[in-house]
Amino acid sequence: MLIDKQFIKICTIDDLKENLGKRFIIDNSEIAVFKVEGEIYALSNICPHQKSAIIFDGLIECGKVICPAHGWEFDLATGNQAGGRRGLTSYPVFIHGRDVYIKMIEKDINW
Numbered sequence: 001m002l003i004d005k006q007f008i009k010i011c012t013i014d015d016l017k018e019n020l021g022k023r024f025i026i027d028n029s030e031i032a033v034f035k036v037e038g039e040i041y042a043l044s045n046i047c048p049h050q051k052s053a054i055i056f057d058g059l060i061e062c063g064k065v066i067c068p069a070h071g072w073e074f075d076l077a078t079g080n081q082a083g084g085r086r087g088l089t090s091y092p093v094f095i096h097g098r099d100v101y102i103k104m105i106e107k108d109i110n111w
């Protein structure tokens, strides 16, 4: 199977714990990866509030990750805040077998 060259293997599904984020640094980008109810999500790890690299450590609740510093909430699937306001960059995820790939996309300032 040909996988888009922009997809980078970061880990296996088994490396991720349910509802616990994991931090990756890929091409100088901070990425927070979550496994929630069998789905894998990849978001920027940098909270737009104070530019802190702590999203991976956030609490998972109702399809959202809550920043541990001051409680800003971001949708796991889109990275958006309430009302569709932009929040965190969301990275496409591809699963092949047990391997987890993330598509690195152009960095954009998402706040």
Ligand code: FES
Pocket: 047, 048, 049, 050, 051, 052, 067, 068, 069, 070, 071, 072
């Ligand atoms: S640093 Fe994330 S809410 Fe303040």
